[in-house]
Amino acid sequence: MKRYLETGNFAITEGAILAGCRFFAGYPITPATEIAEAMSRRLPQVGGIYLQGEDECAALHLCIGASLGGYKAMTATSGPGYILYADPYGWAIGCEIPLVILNSGRVGPVSGITGAPGQGEFYLTRYPTQGGNYETIVLAPNSAQEAMAITVEAFYLSERFRTPVTVLADQLITDGFEDISVPENEDEMKDMGFRIWPRKINRGPNFYPPTDEIDIPPVVLGHNTGALCSDWTPTEEGYDIEEVEAHHKHAHRLIYKIRNHRELFSHLHEKKFMDDDPDLIVVSYGTPSRVVNTAVARARQEGLKVGALRLINLWPFPDEHFQKRNKYLVVELNWDGQLVREVQRAAGKDSEVHFTGCCGELPTVNDLIEIFEKILKGQPLARKGWQLEEW
Amino acid sequence: MDYLARKYLRPRKIPSTACSGCGLGINHKAVVQAIYELGLEVEDVVWGTSIGCAGRQTFGTWKGDGFAGTHGRVYAIARGLRLALPPEKKIILTVGDGDAFGIGLLHLIHAARCNADLTVIVNDNLGYMSTGGQYGWTTPYGSKTDSSPYGMFEQNLMSEGMDVLNILRYAGATFLARHVSMDGYRVVESIKKGIQNRGFSLIHIIYPCPTNFGSRELGTRSPLKIYKWIESKAAPLGEEKEETLWATGIYYDASNSRPEFSETIRKNIERIRRSTAA
Numbered sequence A: 001m002k003r004y005l006e007t008g009n010f011a012i013t014e015g016a017i018l019a020g021c022r023f024f025a026g027y028p029i030t031p032a033t034e035i036a037e038a039m040s041r042r043l044p045q046v047g048g049i050y051l052q053g054e055d056e057c058a059a060l061h062l063c064i065g066a067s068l069g070g071y072k073a074m075t076a077t078s079g080p081g082y083i084l085y086a087d088p089y090g091w092a093i094g095c096e097i098p099l100v101i102l103n104s105g106r107v108g109p110v111s112g113i114t115g116a117p118g119q120g121e122f123y124l125t126r127y128p129t130q131g132g133n134y135e136t137i138v139l140a141p142n143s144a145q146e147a148m149a150i151t152v153e154a155f156y157l158s159e160r161f162r163t164p165v166t167v168l169a170d171q172l173i174t175d176g177f178e179d180i181s182v183p184e185n186e187d188e189m190k191d192m193g194f195r196i197w198p199r200k201i202n203r204g205p206n207f208y209p210p211t212d213e214i215d216i217p218p219v220v221l222g223h224n225t226g227a228l229c230s231d232w233t234p235t236e237e238g239y240d241i242e243e244v245e246a247h248h249k250h251a252h253r254l255i256y257k258i259r260n261h262r263e264l265f266s267h268l269h270e271k272k273f274m275d276d277d278p279d280l281i282v283v284s285y286g287t288p289s290r291v292v293n294t295a296v297a298r299a300r301q302e303g304l305k306v307g308a309l310r311l312i313n314l315w316p317f318p319d320e321h322f323q324k325r326n327k328y329l330v331v332e333l334n335w336d337g338q339l340v341r342e343v344q345r346a347a348g349k350d351s352e353v354h355f356t357g358c359c360g361e362l363p364t365v366n367d368l369i370e371i372f373e374k375i376l377k378g379q380p381l382a383r384k385g386w387q388l389e390e391w
Numbered sequence B: 001m002d003y004l005a006r007k008y009l010r011p012r013k014i015p016s017t018a019c020s021g022c023g024l025g026i027n028h029k030a031v032v033q034a035i036y037e038l039g040l041e042v043e044d045v046v047w048g049t050s051i052g053c054a055g056r057q058t059f060g061t062w063k064g065d066g067f068a069g070t071h072g073r074v075y076a077i078a079r080g081l082r083l084a085l086p087p088e089k090k091i092i093l094t095v096g097d098g099d100a101f102g103i104g105l106l107h108l109i110h111a112a113r114c115n116a117d118l119t120v121i122v123n124d125n126l127g128y129m130s131t132g133g134q135y136g137w138t139t140p141y142g143s144k145t146d147s148s149p150y151g152m153f154e155q156n157l158m159s160e161g162m163d164v165l166n167i168l169r170y171a172g173a174t175f176l177a178r179h180v181s182m183d184g185y186r187v188v189e190s191i192k193k194g195i196q197n198r199g200f201s202l203i204h205i206i207y208p209c210p211t212n213f214g215s216r217e218l219g220t221r222s223p224l225k226i227y228k229w230i231e232s233k234a235a236p237l238g239e240e241k242e243e244t245l246w247a248t249g250i251y252y253d254a255s256n257s258r259p260e261f262s263e264t265i266r267k268n269i270e271r272i273r274r275s276t277a278a
């Protein structure tokens, strides 16, 4: 094990390389530029390829081409670039191409503030392309060290499910310096819980079986398997077809291969002070969860019975955490409230769901504790300037 | 196409579902003929396509591996794939003019810029025809289409002395040719040269679309009329006449004169890998 004082960008790069990534195509954008830079330095050292795309749409298409040729491939960006993935993302979902995509959230809309953290793409990562009829996999780390592990896990899941996986980070995770341990051999990787799934080659002739099974090798071109992949609805062999029934089978697979294997995501969450049935559950993901964890620990010392639930697996959405009637507070790095809508849906009418959002900066521990107190006393959350809003 | 079809194409997709009288099949056959004459086998070629008539009618016809990209993006996909495939594998793309010269032009230029070993066959039916017949970036000045009902009057890539092949030449392409489908064996020869160039090759082939272009511009779906019309506006390079829109032949041949993209990348990665491992 080697220890570094380094950024999340460094950790993500090293995680990708450990997972077998040997192709990266990027496009400069704060706060993900340093991943591209690190990849350009590190990949050639291990025989891998770094390319700069003419734009993000090209970058992800380059990754698709490389993945179709057998590479484990990755790209990284922030909101303005992520939106340009809409076209290739859909193609990769439809053709079931394994890829890893990192999105480091900053403050939007559009270019917004480049150097501040944001969480404006919770739903965009669920619906990264048009057309519907698919499920997506999205994972959100909350530290540099975890970003490494989650990158490795993203590659693992992308191969098993044959689909792009988004790692949703934010500016503080990718830019922030932290203590990072990098495993140096397979045993150390195992000890850290890193799982690796090798690239396999589908030999056909049925490249798109209409089942919800996972672990079906993806299409790899160039091995004369007769593989076909296109942007149209495929037959099982990959021919384009304009038939509703064929599309039903295709859509069923794209949705249920993921929804029916939730057990592969169920460990991807963190609970703090949740064993004694807390009166208020504070829900968050990414960097704000670190403030939430501190605030909840402090609130406990002050006698408030609150617990913290951090989601790492955002999509498919883990409804199972919200089955019990309770009071929930959702803390996000946006003002419009995104995760809170999903929590409200999953928690149902009998639960009380509150929201507090920040924009471009983290909440403070004191502010959060004040909000916990108010909710527990049944008081309305008073507006506090621009900072805190009841949703 | 019999013997060629039996050797190289999938029975399921032959005959194609193109409109009767469509010239696309002539271009398609020329590509397969060129592959045959170069002695290539099914496993030597990965065949990519765009969408539209050009893409959909040729996708999945090749017996070997094939793909169809989203509109305009196949050049970026193919460039990624180029890096993953061994250099001796040929990547041949059959695409439409709207795809290559409209939505995909940026990616096309970048494929030429780095001299990626791809052979791009642009099947030009003079506009967007699978969507019913709208003008494109090579539609002749004055032509009526569904979106230029008063005649095409906007500047495009083939008007006022402009030529889209100039853009590609100065972007770095190493083989460029232009033909009309009726050029017969000359088309096959150009495609062969394009495939043999280890670098970026593009063969631009104007072909007749009787259903949409013909019916709007010429007022008839008669294949004969549009075949004759296209022929009358084409002449071999150097023999152009006043009415010539398309000078045909090899426009630019700098085959194998520039380092190829994937070779360059591989060579440099090997160099860096060795120097950093030491």
Ligand SMILES: Cc1ncc(C[n+]2csc(CCOP(=O)(O)OP(=O)(O)O)c2C)c(N)n1
Binding pocket: B050, B051, B052, B053, B054, B055, B071, B095, B096, B097, B098, B099, B100, B125, B127, B128, B129, B130, B131, B136
């Ligand atoms: C991003 C996107 N925009 C528009 C379309 C609709 N579309 C389908 S086929 C086509 C025409 C393409 O024209 P061209 O490449 O010239 O091919 P042709 O049909 O003329 O052979 C268009 C615009 C699409 N599929 N995707």
Ligand code: SF4
Binding pocket: B017, B018, B019, B021, B022, B023, B024, B053, B125, B129, B130, B208, B209, B210, B211, B212, B213
């Ligand atoms: S619309 Fe035109 S180009 Fe398309 S298949 Fe019909 S004739 Fe051919």
